Amino acid sequence: MDQRVDNERRQDERRQDERRQDSERSPASNDGRDADSGAGDDKKTGKQTAAAGALRKRRGLVLALVVGGIILAVLLGLWWLNARKYESTDDAFIDARTVQISAQVAAAIVDVPVTDNQMVEAGAELVRLDDRDYVAQRDQAQASVNNYTAQIAEQKAKIDQAEKQVAQAQATLTFAQQQAERYQTLAKQGSGTVEQAQQYSSNLLQSQAAFAAAQANAAATEKEEPVLEAQLKNAQAQLAQAEANLSRTIITAPVAGRVTHLTAAKGAYAAVGQALMMFVPRDIWVTANFKETQLDLMRPGQPVDIEIDAYPDHTFKGHIASIQAGSGTAFSLLPAENATGNYVKIVQRVPVKIVFDKPPDVELGPGMSVVPTVKVR
DSSP, X not given: OHHHHHHHHHHHHHHHHHHHHHHHSOHHHHHHHHHHHHHHXXXXXXXXXXXXXXXXXXXXXXXXXXXXXXXXXXXXXHXXXXXXXXXXXXXXXXXXXOEEEEOSSOEEEEEOOOOTTOEEOTTOEEEEEOXXXXXXXXXXXXXXXXXXXXXXXXXXXXXXXXXXXXXXXXXXXXXXXXXXXXXXXXXXXXXXXXXXXXXXXXXXHHHHHHHHHHHHHXXXXXHHHHHHHHHHHHHHHHHHHHHHHHHTTEEEXXXXXXXXXXXXXXXXXXXXXXXXXXXXXXXXXXXXXXXXXXXXXOOTTOEEEEEETTEEXXXXXXXXXXXXXXXXXXXXXXXOOTTSSOOOOOOOEEEEEEEESSOXXXXXXXXXXXXXXXXXX
């Protein structure tokens, strides 16, 4: 350090000697040197100013970074506080209880008054089958019912007649008993003959036999009526079956909805149970498979924002209708058997039913992708 100081002193002494020599020269030269010295000082001042400006810039940049970091942290905190109010999943889709429309009776298809993807109301005709065989069966069953109804009416008349015959035989028997007793008394008193007493006794026996026969005939006639009534009920059941089969030749929409996957064609033969089309009811909802860790604060009735991939510019309002009592795998065709083999714990998903607050004004169908967001706080 001492050597450095000595070098600086020598340089100062050398500068002083040079200045002294310059001063002994002309004044003009002194003025020029003074100007050069001033220019050097100005350069040194400019460098110092530039360094100060760069330092100020660095300080401003650091301050901006700090302020930006604080703002970002505040925004992240606000986002987290807001995000924790919602639960969302992309494992969701439009769901409905689709109906397979099939033939319940075998017959040829004579008309298909609907077309693919047509919206129909409840009770609208979908398929008409050939009904001639079923009309004949209905008429035959109706004739059997009419026949048994007439036989029962006739049998009732026979029963009434048999009851009157019993009453007549009863009166004849009573009179025969009185006559037999009278002539028996006269024969004992000697006022009548024994032959007459025997004749009236024989008439009594005949009257008793006729009365017994009338009673038997009335009983047999009455027993035939329940048999005819049973046959009538059987005929009425056949008529009801024939009428039901006849009504099934016209296949109608069970509820309001849309015709899909139409395979029925005029002229084809429809077998019993053959699928003719699929029918999607108008009543649809969202089935969202949330993780079980998302269900802690989820309750029926909570509002839901529904975004449908097919309509990205629309947000539909809905609410939770119910939460399934069990995970999806518990009701699958092959449920997991966790008691066997090695067990690896995975987060299960639980189906949640979400219904629309208002019927959507867009075309929706089962299987369309949905992203529901539930407000749980």
